[in-house]
Amino acid sequence: MSRDEIIDTTNTFLIEEFEVESEVIQPEANLKESLDLDSLDYVDLVVIIESNFGIKLESKDFTNVHTFDDLYDLIGSKLHAIA
């Protein structure tokens, strides 16, 4: 899967799951603040990433995820690892 495909898929489910406008999702924007995430929301992030990409993340995987770009990188690296 290309990075553009990862970005498109991720943005689509983030908009749907967290009920935000597409404009709030910018590559360098802070993920937690933009989506107004609390600790429980990261569980739902794991659920939708699993259902969209088939990869199982853990809470600790998000330690270094600050921006949307970081999230795309994380998903890309996990997909690469299983490929």
Added chain:
Amino acid sequence: MERRVVISGMGIYSSLGKNLAEVKESLYLGRSGIVFSPDRKEFGYRSALTGFVEKPDLAKVLSRRQRISMGEESEYAYVATREALQNAKIEEALFDEQVIGLVYGNDSVSQAVMESIDIVRQKKDTMLVGSGAIFKSMNSSVTMNLSTIYRVRGINMTISAACASGSHAIGLAYLFIKQGLQDCVICGGAQETNKYAMASFDGLGVFSDREDQPTRASRPFDQNRNGLVPGGGAATLVLEEYESAVRRGAPILAEVLSYGFSSNGDHISTPNVEGPIQAMEMALQQAGLAPGDIEYINAHATSTPMGDANEARALTQLFGSAPYISSTKSMTGHECWMAGTSEVVYSLLMAQHGFIAPNINLEEVDETAKNLSLVKNTINQNFNVFLSNSFGFGGTNSALIVKKL
């Protein structure tokens, strides 16, 4: 000075309607909310009859974080509570100014449990059930959701007492206020209506199998009754200390005069006569009333052969033929955990609008009930004082006496 407990608001979401006005109309017309559910039949129900309650659309009303923790019973409870608060003229700001409590009856969360465990079975990973699953999978789901939405700061708990849950919730809210521990408590009862909720109950073979006549299946006190029909939804009351309600300029609809309770100390599912009598006598004694003072009784009667017969015997022994009696379960089916509150709402709607709703489908009165003043067709009749009975598995009984003001 004795603290009086009044009802300042009520709300309802049931198979009879989505609000007080719709429900009042259905009650007056004797309209049944029972349908046949092909989905239940396919699932394996012996009797696929149920009260039909539409899923509320809360997408534009509550945030994602609020909705994700709510199962069906919490959604129903939210809609009923929103109406009750409007009815009581309680704005959300009042929750910041005053300590308000919440006591709600609920005794199952079957759908949430089923769905989350199915995911774990399939995915072999508990995190994939999502963050809302735990908050939907506990019996206290309704109170944990409502208390968060409304920022409740008083007593906050769910009452699980089988089919008397909603009645005991009112009774306990009444006691919290009566004892001076709270000035205002929201109380109610909720009942999920999905196919998972009632499967094991259906398995006891106690549901009516008149699937070809859904609206005629629930027939409390009728000689030819052959079982109950499950229903559901939610009902909410706002209970307040009288002086506090007056200071707030709240509408004062009625007064809760007493809460009688008992346990049969007997069989787990078969009701008896003595337990309900004990609860009703306790309610009469605490209210300082004689049996002849009760003008209307909303019977627990669920349309089961043994349950109705034993309640009829108890009512005959205590009240004779004096009060009008009907079971609104003839229209709603058995609203189980919710019934104890919804039936107070139904009775109060009748008292407010000067009528007694019929015990529909009562064609041949059962021998045990022949001396009772059962209402077969709607009666235009003003009344003030009524008693509402609720009995549940394990022999838990609750009897509330309410007076319209």
